[in-house]
Amino acid sequence: MIVETTSRIQVTLQNREGQAARDRAELRAGLLRTPREIPSRFFYDDRGSRLFERITELPEYYQTRTEHALLLAIADRVVAASGAEELVEIGSGAATKTRALLDAMARTGRLRLYAPVDVAEGTVRRIADELAAEYPGLAVHGVVGDFTAAIDALSSNHRGRRLVIFLGGTIGNLQPDEARELLARRHREMTPGDHFLLGVDLIKPVPRLEAAYNDAAGITAEFNRNILRVVNRLTGGDFQPAAFRHLAFYDSRQRWIEMRLRAASRQHVRLPAIELEIDLAPGEEIRTEISAKYDRASTEALLASAGFAPVAWYTDPGQLFGLSLARRT
Numbered sequence: 001m002i003v004e005t006t007s008r009i010q011v012t013l014q015n016r017e018g019q020a021a022r023d024r025a026e027l028r029a030g031l032l033r034t035p036r037e038i039p040s041r042f043f044y045d046d047r048g049s050r051l052f053e054r055i056t057e058l059p060e061y062y063q064t065r066t067e068h069a070l071l072l073a074i075a076d077r078v079v080a081a082s083g084a085e086e087l088v089e090i091g092s093g094a095a096t097k098t099r100a101l102l103d104a105m106a107r108t109g110r111l112r113l114y115a116p117v118d119v120a121e122g123t124v125r126r127i128a129d130e131l132a133a134e135y136p137g138l139a140v141h142g143v144v145g146d147f148t149a150a151i152d153a154l155s156s157n158h159r160g161r162r163l164v165i166f167l168g169g170t171i172g173n174l175q176p177d178e179a180r181e182l183l184a185r186r187h188r189e190m191t192p193g194d195h196f197l198l199g200v201d202l203i204k205p206v207p208r209l210e211a212a213y214n215d216a217a218g219i220t221a222e223f224n225r226n227i228l229r230v231v232n233r234l235t236g237g238d239f240q241p242a243a244f245r246h247l248a249f250y251d252s253r254q255r256w257i258e259m260r261l262r263a264a265s266r267q268h269v270r271l272p273a274i275e276l277e278i279d280l281a282p283g284e285e286i287r288t289e290i291s292a293k294y295d296r297a298s299t300e301a302l303l304a305s306a307g308f309a310p311v312a313w314y315t316d317p318g319q320l321f322g323l324s325l326a327r328r329t
Contacts, residue, residue: 014145028274040289046122051223060215066321068097075104082195085112085160092116095127117143162194169201172292183306190328200294213248221246237271259289
């Protein structure tokens with residue numbers, strides 16, 4: 001369904017009925033696994049998106065400010081290399097860092113379209129209004145939906161050279177095969193000569209990594225528990241978020257952070273919409289996120305596996321975060 005809010009803003013609500021059925025099936029399958037799992041994309045309702053915006057401002061969470069500073073330093077080079085007229089952002093969130101690239105594109109006089117893709121409808125609509133006001137003449141085509149799936153609205157509306165960006169280290173939330181498949185889908189939706197910019201959180205000492213997911217203010221813990229509120233809303237469930245403890249640790253074998261929710265007491269949970277009831281023992285855990293960490297070699301190998309040719313590698317002086325620019329061949 002397409003909703004046009006102004007002459008320059010268009011929002012596509014992508015396959016909402018089909019997506020709801022897939023959401024329910026995926027939740028049921030995850031909660032029946034051992035250990036139980038809830039896919040991390042269910043963090044991002046509008047409340048979850050606001051909580052994540054607060055996380056990005058925490059002193060322990062170096063990723064966002066480091067990536068933002070890096071983008072400001074390299075934006076003109078990325079835009080010159082890509083020759084882009086259109087910017088497509090996968091998992092846009094609040095698009096705070098995106099303005100570095102939009103400004104660089106505007107300086108070339110080629111900025112035509114920005115297309116944010118995110119699961120949170122309120123967030124997509126808000127940033128569409130903000131950016132249309134900030135950049136005169138810019139068309140904004142927001143897509144509300146699961147960005148790991150095919151994005152039909154974008155592949156059918158391709159008019160100029162594109163730069164597709166996937167920032168924030170969000171690729172790390174996917175298992176290796178899921179990450180390859182997501183990049184392969186984006187590759188199929190792009191045309192030869194388009195470019196892809198991928199942000200990855202780099203491998204670093206464990207204390208620095210774990211501190212970023214265990215902030216002193218407890219915002220990450222509240223963000224983690226919010227996933228249960230999202231599940232309750234989707235399933236008519238009765239999870240009690242306050243009855244779970246936040247847990248985050250680095251798995252050195254897998255090279256990823258795991259976030260989990262640990263039941264503080266014995267619980268019986270009913271989830272009518274997915275025809276499921278589960279019993280949780282005290283101390284039983286539900287995995288809610290992985291966040292894989294990369295280096296240059298593993299990042300470029302991942303992009304190459306999906307058909308992209310590496311063009312440039314950028315990192316900050318502390319080598320905390322990396323951005324890899326690749327070309328759709």
